[in-house]
Amino acid sequence: MKLDLNADLGEGFGAWRIGDDAAMLGIVTTANVACGLHAGDPAIMRATVLAAKDRGVAVGAHPGYADLAGFGRRAWPGMTETDIENLVAYQTGAFAGICALAGHPMTHVKTHGAMANAANDDDGLAMAVGRAIRAVDPSLAYFVMPGTPTERAAEKLGLRPIREIYADRTYADSFNLTPRSRHDAMIHDPDEALERILRFVSEGRLVSQSGKVLQTGIDSVCVHGDTPVAVAMAQRLRTGLEAAGIAVSA
Amino acid sequence: MKLDLNADLGEGFGAWRIGDDAAMLGIVTTANVACGLHAGDPAIMRATVLAAKDRGVAVGAHPGYADLAGFGRRAWPGMTETDIENLVAYQTGAFAGICALAGHPMTHVKTHGAMANAANDDDGLAMAVGRAIRAVDPSLAYFVMPGTPTERAAEKLGLRPIREIYADRTYADSFNLTPRSRHDAMIHDPDEALERILRFVSEGRLVSQSGKVLQTGIDSVCVHGDTPVAVAMAQRLRTGLEAAGIAVSA
Amino acid sequence: MKLDLNADLGEGFGAWRIGDDAAMLGIVTTANVACGLHAGDPAIMRATVLAAKDRGVAVGAHPGYADLAGFGRRAWPGMTETDIENLVAYQTGAFAGICALAGHPMTHVKTHGAMANAANDDDGLAMAVGRAIRAVDPSLAYFVMPGTPTERAAEKLGLRPIREIYADRTYADSFNLTPRSRHDAMIHDPDEALERILRFVSEGRLVSQSGKVLQTGIDSVCVHGDTPVAVAMAQRLRTGLEAAGIAVSA
């Protein structure tokens, strides 16, 4: 039994930083790196990829909406499939360029924030993400939410899916994340988060806040890097998973 | 005898446009496409690549400084080789992603504005541009200014050089362009521009404003797309070159 | 009988321009100047105010969403009253600073694009716009859409309203503009636009596309500066209004 542990890193811009990337890179096995449109810039991207390479952490593109001021978390009602294709291809290609400079291969693509929410809720947008990934490099894995349009899109397009659950987020009946605006969206207690992950894994099923059940396997667990408890939560998960006999690797 | 005719296109942003790209794509054989940091955005990049594909025009990345407000034309004194590597790799990769979506291959990289001026004046920066190109794809051609550091960098790195002259610009003794701030930087008369190009080609030498001479071959002629006389100048050059028995092709 | 003729000007950014501001300033009596967040920058703002001063054209702030890439025309569902207050106060203050430098007084505030649409549809947002105007300078006029929340907000807050109609746009039943995404949103024929304005004025009523009627006076007519027919339309309106005995002045 084995699980990947992933986090979104490199989410600064210019002089600004979010989260303790150095600490997170000592814990996780996969880093999703912001690509310059909602966070990140070419210098931060390269430094993040080099640091990940040093720690043996796998890296992937983490494209989002072109919204620095909103950190890519603001929903944008008018986004078309073509818009999404363009944004994902642009950012995935840019990240590939930086990885080539750094000499560390990109392994996957995971969309960010409001773009991810949109793709997990809409088959057309999920296919648009997948087509952009496939155009850039069909060997890249596509991070998907089990039971949502992204999982179906990866399958249709022949892309390798990485089925992901969030350690610190709850689920809606669509098996998309409960929106951050809701009081029960986040799980702040590392022990509770660990217990949920162990239950998901041992039972092979995802349970929404209202009790809806999805039978699914899981490939990767996401821990956020930008909360006050991020490092403690990530460390608790890694230690707890390994104590439960689960190998943590990309 | 054959020459490429190239122009910088796709230099809008959001609702803004510069130049008559549709007309220029009917005349030139190569388009250098802005990559989103000094001009261009993912949607404009894709539309430009698709239009170039329709007209059989070759496309390349046209990376510049991250300076939308200054259109990438403002000199930036503190740029390091690492900064330049990052900017070129990011933008060239991003453009590769868009080209993959559009199904039209990128053939080359040509730097823009102040970044180009800096690279043509400094061996370290010219090598940084070349290393980023080679990292992304060593089969890409490197647009160089004959007699300057960029030509030497392409040779050292084993990249295919495309030696370029500007139809509407004069030359300093370094064989870099006369700065735009000087009154004699630009040539506005299409006939004068054509006559200069024909002389360069027939004599195989580039002459600076003060009369310094460089023996060199020429592979491509740049016409600007963003001046009031752009289309007339480009058309005059194409017609004049062909009338002189020179094949115009990428 | 007298009417103001207004246009949105100064809508470039850096090297980009939209519309023929010089021609429009010879026709209109009021200019609404973009304030740097959806278009405009400090240099363009100052040049626009100075040109308006030279032509005796009144100027006002034209604040919009912080969305250069979308030209302030993208709807943003999560905007709160506080967000709108901040955006309007920031941009109106910034414009006041530029007007002070230029020595030409600001007379009014007119919101732009998606922000204007939102304020015309929501009493809370219309009040937020008004509170920001009043905080900066209670003597500023508030451009309002007759029959919508903005007209009511100006009245409640004791701000001088300028009731505006659009020469080249049709109206929904809410008396807000028909969305640009609809085929019947725009009027392209200058004669048709003039005829509609003259009818509005003579009948003292606004009629929606479906025939709903609002009795209202009108203080200003908006002509767009960014369409291919902008100058012709503006000139036709000015000439036609004056021929009908209506004085055109701010």
Added chain:
Amino acid sequence: MKLDLNADLGEGFGAWRIGDDAAMLGIVTTANVACGLHAGDPAIMRATVLAAKDRGVAVGAHPGYADLAGFGRRAWPGMTETDIENLVAYQTGAFAGICALAGHPMTHVKTHGAMANAANDDDGLAMAVGRAIRAVDPSLAYFVMPGTPTERAAEKLGLRPIREIYADRTYADSFNLTPRSRHDAMIHDPDEALERILRFVSEGRLVSQSGKVLQTGIDSVCVHGDTPVAVAMAQRLRTGLEAAGIAVSA
């Protein structure tokens, strides 16, 4: 004997933050608030002004270059007097708008980073800053570096100068700050910083790194808010100044 203690605050953008503004507002008597072009946004500006108002801390505009990616610290060689006038008037006006909303009056203007360095080194640029301040509101104080062009500009323009020294920076022979790129630019030890300030005050003179001496009074001491020792340094200075019998007030 009395001294003002000032810090640059509100230097975040969107989701990003720099420094512990809440702690600093409990120590300093004046806050210089970033105005949106190098850092800050309308929401952060308003929150910062409201927090300052709650703590009885005076606020002023802290305008910089339009350079989010470089945090306003990159030198820009081509800046003209007109550019500086426009940037200062725009940002000071914008800040006035936010202060009006927040109900806390702006008292002064202090330029940021590379713009401040440029103004302290060039009489023309120092006058440009001053003309913009005077245009927006001639009662605003102008933060100046004693012995430099800014001090002379305030005097010529009849603006109230606030003569400032930096607690954690050393001085060049021009009495401008030693550039951050030099190893001896910063003072990291709070005790050393306090001792220097007490010596400056008691001796009434500023001493450059090479020993050049300027007789001058001092009105305000700047402590940075964005370093790891910022809060400790500010607290040490406040306590130490008061222990030395110096009243700390705006």
